[in-house]
Amino acid sequence: MDCGDDGKLSLDSIRDSLIRQEDTIIFNLIERIKFPINPTLYKQQLPSSSNISGSLFQYLFQETEALQSKVGRYLSPEENPFFPDNLSDSIIPLTKCTPVLHPAAESVNVNEKILDIYINQMLPLFCTEADDDANFATTAACDIQLLQALSRRIHYGKFVAEVKFRDCTDEYKPFILAQDRDALMKLLTFEAVEEMVKKRVAKKAKVFGQEVTLNDSVEEVKGKIDPLLVSRLYDEWLMPLTKLVEVEYLLRRLD
Numbered sequence: 001m002d003c004g005d006d007g008k009l010s011l012d013s014i015r016d017s018l019i020r021q022e023d024t025i026i027f028n029l030i031e032r033i034k035f036p037i038n039p040t041l042y043k044q045q046l047p048s049s050s051n052i053s054g055s056l057f058q059y060l061f062q063e064t065e066a067l068q069s070k071v072g073r074y075l076s077p078e079e080n081p082f083f084p085d086n087l088s089d090s091i092i093p094l095t096k097c098t099p100v101l102h103p104a105a106e107s108v109n110v111n112e113k114i115l116d117i118y119i120n121q122m123l124p125l126f127c128t129e130a131d132d133d134a135n136f137a138t139t140a141a142c143d144i145q146l147l148q149a150l151s152r153r154i155h156y157g158k159f160v161a162e163v164k165f166r167d168c169t170d171e172y173k174p175f176i177l178a179q180d181r182d183a184l185m186k187l188l189t190f191e192a193v194e195e196m197v198k199k200r201v202a203k204k205a206k207v208f209g210q211e212v213t214l215n216d217s218v219e220e221v222k223g224k225i226d227p228l229l230v231s232r233l234y235d236e237w238l239m240p241l242t243k244l245v246e247v248e249y250l251l252r253r254l255d
């Protein structure tokens, strides 16, 4: 969503961005699953000699966000921090452009839920249960890249919700005024679109995960990632969390 895109805001253009973000998520997934879970990274208690509170991963992630905030990463409405209390002021000025989202968008942040699901449900699904302490830093770097891509995709729900509200204000307004979550969820859901997403990401996982060889052997080689798991990721977590963001944004849209 670039500066001045307000005039070009449409459900098709937003959906095109969500489709492009599928590539980023799938490639980052392929990189992360090269490593085992590395549970030590996420354990709360570090050696008392270290003056780090929380887990090693949390320390690395917080410091990464703090550094990136210095160059304005979180001035963008498309970016939502996992540790908002730990950010630094940006050393570069904010580009002035007409805001697309309602100011209440800033209060919609589901990253705590994303991080919990990622560590406790996603990683055990995609990675083997082992520690590879020679690659803790590389593993954490993969985690951070992937989590930021997942968060960006899920919080894009704010833009989807804004477009849906602008296109069908009279349909959304009564449910917003009634703070009716269920009615809003039903109104914003397009099951046919969700089915296409699940099929497309499975196909992309199959294609992106292919082993490229120089011989023309035709035998079917197992890909780097299970396409059905990628489809399940979207079905069980990414799309439901995106819809949660949409509902939370819409509930605040008339504030």
Ligand SMILES: O=C(O)C(=O)C[C@]1(C(=O)O)C=C[C@@H](O)C=C1
Binding pocket: 015, 018, 160, 188, 189, 190, 191, 193, 194, 197, 238, 239, 240, 242, 243, 246
């Ligand atoms: O494309 C939309 O209409 C969206 O709201 C996005 C999305 C998704 O997360 O991919 C979520 C809800 C819809 O049922 C369909 C797809």
